[in-house]
Amino acid sequence: MNQIKNLDINISTKEKIGYGFGDLACCLIYVSISSYLLFFYTDVFGITASVAAFMFLVVRILDAIADPVIGILIDKTNTKYGKFRPYLLFGAVPFAILAILCFSTPQLNEGGKLIYAYVTYAALSVCYTTINVPYGALTSAMTTDQNESVSITTYRMFLANIGQMIVAFGVPFLAAKFAQSMNLADSWKLTMVIIATIGSILLLICFKSTKERVKVPASHANIKFSDIFEQFKVNRPLVVLSIFFLIIYGVKSIVSSIGIYYVTYYIGKPELIKWYSLIGTFPALFVIPFIPWLSKKLTKKQLMTLSIVIDVVGMLGLFIFPSNWVVAIFISRAIAAIGNGMNTAYMWALIPEVVEYGEWKTNKRLGGMIYAVIGFFFKCGNALGGMVPGVILSMSGYVAKQAQTQTALHGILITTAIIPMCLYAISGICMRFYNLDKETYIKISKELQERKSLS
Template sequence: MGVKVNDGLAGSQTMNSNQKIPLLEKISYGLGDTGSNLIYTVITTYLTFYFTDIYGIGAAAVGTLMLIARLVDMIDSPILGILIDKTNTRWGKSRPWILWSCIPFSIVSILLFMGPELSASGKMAYAYIFYIAANVLYAAVNNPLQTMLPSMTSNIQEKTVANTFRMFGGQIGGLIVNLTLLPLVAYLGAGDDRKGFFYAMIIFSLTALVLFFITFFNTRERVQGVSGNEAIPVKEGIKAIKGNLPWIGICLFGITMYTMFIMRLSAAIYYMTYYIEKPEIISTVNTIAMSSLLGILAVPFLTKKFSKKSLVITGLAINIVGQLIIFMAGSNVALIIIGTIVGSVGMGLPSGLLFVLKADTVDYGEWKSGVRAPGILMSASGVANKLGSGLGSAIPVWLLAAGGYVAKQQQTPEALRMIALSYIWLPVILGAVAILVMVFVYKWEKPHAEIVAELEARRISKN
């Protein structure tokens, strides 16, 4: 089935909505997430430590900041989803938002780490303003990458492969940060970590900006709903949510998975620095955590033989095993590395499939309601991810404060217990909860392939 697409670069052309996506486009799509993670990894992994140990903000205040900022950020996702569904340009619905948002996102991310000399209240105000702004602009750049996926092709396997390129690109961004950030901070700051973070963030943000432009220029949106590519009224778009049980399951799963993932990232630097007193292995462990790439790369091959749901559950179980190995390791660096590799490879499976599962719920919503609303569905489910990210960032520093944490000092036994709780045990519990969500909530009335076939038949009959 051909559908008419008017792209400002490619001109008016007929595209098959079920076609294979060209390799250059898949690579360019992945580079968008590389750019996102060059910035996002710094924020999620190092910002709490930057605020508490470098910029001098108290742990309890940082925890509250992290949660409030994410609660504000939860509002922008559904609004952005509505705006994407209402967008109707020659570039499509999602791509223009990458173009419009990438420059301000890069600028604000740099300013977030500028660290000006201010009073205590001034520092808090500065942190709130720029952290919230960075989160909102990150959503404006990254959410379109999510909403694009179900619009790039109707081919189920091609969507999985394209998402693998995206997740691989994101992991490469994270790998670059974890390999180079702390050495860059030390080199560029020459003893002044605040200055080092600022200069390093300039490098990462400008590099990300180039990658965002590559993504915009080299990707396409092909799939339209039965009604075409016209703007979707909010009331119509919400119909795609009603009765969409897989979407509800993905939202619950997103909360638990992101809380678990971000909590562990936020707590890692404290665990290595204070709990096992080996700060020199921070970059090594965070870099090795990028072995989740192995799980992500395996996804397109495994989905040919196993269901996406079973792969997600298996990956979470493997991740729990990795966490338990780290617990048994104590301060044994070799065992910590082994546990990190095992857990990260396992986490690569749900990480590589989460956004594919989200995209699948767009098809389910259209099949159930007759309305295709990728903006609302993908962005509204992003609210769950934002809530999880907020909790994952806030809980560790709240626990630190409750344990009497004092930056750059010998920590109390209670503070050390809180660090271990954040890095080891809460992620284990949340991993188990995520498995239960996938088993008991994420359910379909019929196989996804049958639903896609019915939708294609509807589009043919409509045309």
Template sequence: MSSNGTVTVEKSNGKLPWNERLSYGASDFACSFTFSLIGTYLMYFYTDVFGITAGAVGTLMLVARVIDALDGPFWGIMIDHTHTKWGRSRPYFLWFNAPFTIFTILCFTTPDLPMNLKIVWAYVTYIGIDVLYSAVNIPLTSILPSMTTDPNERVLLSTIRSLFSNFGGTLISVIALPLVTLFGGTDNPRRGFFWVAVMAAAVFFIIYLVVFANLREHVQTRQSQQALPIRTSLKALRNNWPWVIVVGLNFIYWLGMQTKGQVTIYFFKYNLDKPELASLALFFNAVGLISVFLTPKIVMKIGKKKTILSGLALSILGQLVLGLGAQLLNVPLVIIGTIIGNFGNGFVGALIAVLLADSVDYGEWKNGVRAEGIVTSASSFTAKFGMGIGGAITGMLLSLGHYAPNKSQSASALFSIEANYVWVPLVALVISFILILFYRLTPEKELEMTRYIDAKHARENLEDSIE
């Protein structure tokens, strides 16, 4: 490091030590372990445990998305304005660890209130956790282009992150209901969900302290050494077509995944009359670990675009098999479709963050502005926005189908559950496939960008060290 604070661009040609790689992965284990509890079970918790109507829950999730329209870009701009001894993104792992932990617990706390105050409580706690999730998750994506410029190292980091994320989300999805019964018994799911939330929050808090301690921002430029004005940050988005495609993919893909995930327990409880199989179906999310593990090798052979397209094609096939199983009420077909779909989803999840990191480089190469915060904030923002709209769609369809909790469901209610579990996700996957067809950032162009950016950073650091 020079006297004026300029640091070298990379260490070991962009290769990072394993403690950083594993800490980066552990960060998304923590996020998925907590937020998958919310994404998978909170709607069921609201309707069947806390006693809020499906329509009110759907409205809540729609309102939360309006908030997201502001808080996602807000955190991106804040990151670009942050300049500390720890870097731009890393401080957020420390600053918002405890607040997110507390709100995770509050989401599953059930004070004895009248219905209107229950809804108020749900609004405050759900919107609170939603905003705070952006504060702890957006920096995970924004820090990636600051950790290394090596394309293969980025794929490896994103693969490790996806492996940990998939494992964390699968683990909490599988163990949540048994733990609810363990902590609360068969007659007190309120207490059970509360202590599961306490456990998940404690896991998050400890892991994020480790993440903050271990991660570093190695890629330092003139712009990263100072706060970027908003107008300058936004220049990174001008004609940034890779970013536009990835933002669209992130939104529509997670919309479909959310509508499916949050009605899993409904589908097995009411449509198939086999609630005991819900945890098994969620366990098969772990199939995605195999495809995530294979992602780096496949990317080396066929490239990122073809890898994602292959994953989406498998996901579409799995959803079609799942739909056939739902129509025939055939459990083996449902499980087979789930396995095929999850295998395909692993490729998609492993590469979305990599494509966003590449769009940071594209913004610097095209417009001369490196704005990790505003560019990558789209990751959490659009994913959450898609998940929220998915939640609103679920609530609306359940309400239109006259869903009644803990009762035998009408034909219209069963169809609304099936639509959320099968057909809405299928449409989202097809649209995602079409979007990626328009992705034009080739490996040759990536190599050109990387060489240009590395040379630019080295030249700037040399000039600053002379000064």
């Protein structure tokens, strides 16, 4: 028999929390990079917004291209620690060191600064990929029971949002606190030393806490790069979901990157940055537990449309309210965060059924590769977060560390609200082509079980 044996066992709460620590760690480090590195480059390290924007685009696209390659490498990995866990063990410390180097400011000329930024940021991005792709695929090796997989993912998403909250509030708080007794560059570096060290420890705890129970037959390692293109030919839900990840994470990254500029220059209250960032993540903690209930009451298209509408309403508030209406702006920020929390949490829940659809079409279960493909698209989305704000800031005449012109402020406002709303409109249209409804999924699952019983 050449099928993976189903493992209907209960995963302990301790192991689920340990697994969730992995995403908490990744969020602590990589969300810090996504949210604050552009600001660090322009306002601390001294790289112009346009140059930094182009660098973000180049590095993140190269990083995204690495995802499928690493996915194939992982599928061929076989060590005494398993297929996925070794990457957590051996990647934890380099990940932390590279994060600290990204927020360091060696004394270099303009060209040297740019080379240093490219090398450190590119190395960090590749290191993140070699950790995050196997981490995401680790769930399938812990159990094959669907209910346990959902439970594990719930712990993961909850702790991931805790990580985002810590970054949103803690990073600007620590950087500002340390800046009271040292220069700005050293304050950011010390902040990242603390964040990266905690993240590295959490990754090691994740490695120690989890166990790979599902033993994949050797024949499943016979995976070719061309299988990716085969999936895109026959797996329509994968195509739609990939585009959706590109857009939604593009919006998340744009909003995250521009937020510090919006509060500092448009609202004119830099002391509120940590609170603005916090209110952009905190509502997700209340939304995630209701996703299973909502998914039973609404169709996939209805749930995603609802989340997009809620987010757009919040974005509209950020655009129309005057800069001195701080309370109204923060309420709008919270509304947008609710919608964003809904669609982000639900997107990840759709990946397993996309994997099964691909297996139904090709008779190959390519969970790791499909996760890597999804990773490629959400990282391309993340690339927008570094590129779009940098380009708009440069075009609108932004100059770091001084009062901005009305044109520059308008550019910040457009990037904060109008561009995300336009992208959301595209995502809403895209989701209409998702053809895997509940009835079809039940039919596919039943047929796959029949195939297994006959093998």
